[in-house]
Amino acid sequence: CVIFTSIAKGDTAAALFNATLSNVIGVFIAPIALSLMFSMHIALDPWPMIWHLFKIIILPLFLGQSIGHFLSKMKCKDHQQLFNSLSKCILV
Numbered sequence: 767c768v769i770f771t772s773i774a775k776g777d778t779a780a781a782l783f784n785a786t787l788s789n790v791i792g793v794f795i796a797p798i799a800l801s802l803m804f805s806m807h808i809a810l811d812p813w814p815m816i817w818h819l820f821k822i823i824i825l826p827l828f829l830g831q832s833i834g835h836f837l838s839k840m841k842c843k844d845h846q847q848l849f850n851s852l853s854k855c856i857l858v
Contacts, residue, residue: 790819 771781793815801807834849 793819 768778768781768785772778794810794812797810830849
């Protein structure tokens with residue numbers, strides 16, 4: 767949906783926010799919906815899920831922003847090209 771929004775020249779930041787928010791909410795809603803649908807009790811401890819999401823989303827984002835800020839302070843000339851190449855490799 768973010769790619770289609772970008773192609774249509776829409777608000778990609780809002781589309782990315784909506785996609786991220788719906789994915790995070792889905793982590794909590796899906797087990798609750800399944801337990802209600804099948805009338806069984808599922809013990810939900812949200813802290814392991816929150817910690818895991820923190821490790822795979824928030825921590826890498828914080829580290830990347832911190833490293834980018836540090837490199838820009840050091841006047842590293844090719845840090846933008848380095849990050850572009852690194853992000854393409856990670857996506858692949």
